[in-house]
Amino acid sequence: MSAASGFCPVVLVAAPASGQGKTTVASALVRLHQRAGRRVRAFKCGPDFLDPFWLSLASGAPVHSLDLWMNGEADCAQRLQQAALSSDLVVVEGVMGLFDGQPSAADLARRFGLPVLAVIDASAMAGTFGALAFGLQHYQPDLPWLGVLANRVGSERHAQMLRDGLREPGRWLGALPRDAAWSLPERHLGLVSAHELPDALARLDAAADALAATPLGQRDLADAAQWPRWAGPGDVPAQAPVPPRLAGRRIAVARDAAFCFIYPSNLDTLRALGAELHFFSPLQGEPVPEADALWLPGGYPELHAPALSAASALRASLHAHVAAGRPVWAECGGMMALFDELVTVDGQVHAGWGLLPGRVQMQKRLAALGPQQWDTGAGVLRGHTFHYSRCETALHPIGRSQRPSQAGPTHEGEAIYALGPVKASYFHAWFASAPEAVARLFLPTEAA
Template sequence: MSVFQTTPLPPRVLFAAPSSGSGKTTLVCALLQALKERGLSLAAFKSGPDYIDPMFHRRVLETPSYNLDLFLLGRGEKGAARARQLLAKHGEGVDLAVLEGAMGYYDGVGTGHEASAYDLAAATATPVIVVVDGRGAGLSLAAVLKGMASFYPDSHVAGFIVNRVKPMVYAHFKKAWEEGSGLKALGCFPEMPDCTFSSRHLGLVTAGEIADLREIMQKLADQAEKSLDMEAILECGGTIVHRRPFVVRRREGHLMVPQSSIKRCAASLSHNDERRTMNDERFPHIAVARDEAFCFYYEDSLDVLRQCGAELVFFSPLHDKVLPPCDGLYLGGGYPELYAGALSDNVSMRQSIARALVQNLPCFAECGGFMYLHEYFRTADGRRLPWVGAVHGETFMTKSLRRFGYVTLTAGTDSLFGPAGIQIEAHEFHYSDSTDSGSTFTAQKAGSARTWPCMVVQGNLVAGYPHLHFAGNPEWAAHFVQAARRHAAPGVSR
């Protein structure tokens, strides 16, 4: 009997735009809140590597939002298949899965469309609603929409919403826009200055930093009910899906971690065992930093670690006094520079992490987590604030974006993630730099011949600026969990 079952993709719709800054996130949050109040079950997804937009989705739905990144999940059909698996898993049984595109709809790696929102729509046969900025536009908006829909024959574009336009202007041009573009108008959204989200160097501020977010979401939902054609949007997400079915084959009770990886990680694991406890030595405990300073994690990366047998223990380098008992440590990205003084003042936590790393605790630190492991953070006025000290040198903020984009990493030596020579898809996006960004891996920018050294490898420590997605290759997660299991002393209380 086959261990596979067939799972159809859920009803779904993807919101895209001609460019960044068109207001997709605000509109998607408004729609999610409005549909939630109607009693619909929803799932939210983000195209691309962005961490911040999914935080807004999560705050609205009070469940995780997931990234579907066709570079980090694996290039070509490998990534497309994994995206379909994740969409099927997280969208199983929902009334509608809402996908938010990144950047411009066709914008991908280099000058092409690889890993773009368009690629995601094509890989998952998802109908697309284009969000366009209507400020100062008349009939010319129809030309933009027609171009979006006809740029590729299989554009998947089914309709449009005009953002930042007065309802009376929308009503005046609606017929002309529909006739000129050949697309269905699905409503408009006026400018709402009291409902905007602030931005800073890495994009929008995080959802947790907006004190009146609930009130803002309610206003946005009320407006969505007034000026969006909700029934037509739901129909768009359902009827086109039924005409373009996709069936995903997945293992019963599993996500997408290959059995070979799991066996190498822990031969005796039972992934559906609900009896895991903090005292069960079979399951290594990986401490995950999660607070205001460290908040950039892909939910599926955490799920893959769990599937490989890890128990995740969340803690705060800002607020807790010491590292919790653990067999491994994961320091994700975020905004440590905004909390540099508080992180420095928490001496007991810094010393606790430093001692654990001296004892060769398996640790992966990416971007903000990598910064925190340095000896010092240099402030804008030249002060040097002590940080953990596991990585030599200092880190500091810069005035421009550094090494932005997708990269492929090649390991120059054995490490926590596997043997020398392995290749890992990753992404960099930071306004900071280091006096020593590492040299154990080589990064090659996607779509370019440009390369540079990166990543610090010291025993069981792997740290650097690149962000990884464990769902892209569960082998990395399996090696990490296996190292944590080896580090754990059998029979010794943590």
């Protein structure tokens, strides 16, 4: 589908709840068409770092988030339109259950006319499958609907029972059996990242092979009767240009398995601000590159604590960077590594990098989850928080993010800490929401 011929098919893969198999089906659908030589773009609804790893592996392209609150409506519209003008298929994976969250995946589908494919774990149901599918389709008016796919089905007879329970059998898009060949393992923050599994692509290929045998997998993208063309997002306002406030500045960015929670859009924003990015791997003990500022993103320092603790050359370069007064922005896992100690959930104590006083304690219970915004004084940064640890420190916060509420006032969220040129928080920022505020995070105080 060329830009001259209009928009391509777009589908939003949703479910009644988390854990139903959205990522598996969305990634399999992307992989099925991508390996056939078609141009496929994938997006993730809502703030998420883990599911996009799988979608990116399947598509071979960066995967951006689409969230009506975090991105804003104009940003979502622009990203969707650009993708649909240059692709043969666009796949958007939903978040949690179809109607969960404010805004929800259903809100995104209704706003932009994205047909919903519902994935339902049918392993423990029969006739109720039809009732659940009917409820998802009709709970809100004017929800675009593609159909329903049953996941983790026990047999062909089981699949037939599920199909017979549908009010509209024409909305049946097939069934996938439960199979370890394409299962995606999980841990405390969600799915295990695709880059951590040597057989990750083989898992996606197995899932794509299974999907190819379903009515969904056999639909012809070129047939508008089988895959209706997307109507588009309507008028898309032009985005304001980003001033090159970081022109000529080098920013070191930690990026490896321990620090992997990076929105591709954040890198785009830094480049649009004029920054030159230099990536390095703390996990490999690489010292901080010569740079004007440093970004330590979130990730899994708790899974790699012994190696990070033993990286003496890295530790020395971090202290030298800070002693020179060069800014540091550390998010969640990046912040955790900066404290004096990190205590794992089984009680093991590991030395941190010693740039912030105190300790971080991992725990089995979720500590915080949800959208957040931070009024920096130079703009309101939007983003989110999601962590299973708490920090114990004598530092007094210089501010706090807020949990937005559509029903009333905002509520206090994550602490923002500062010590010398270091700023740190559990808050994950979506840089595109306030580029000027981001620029100030990476400029020395006198230049900001």
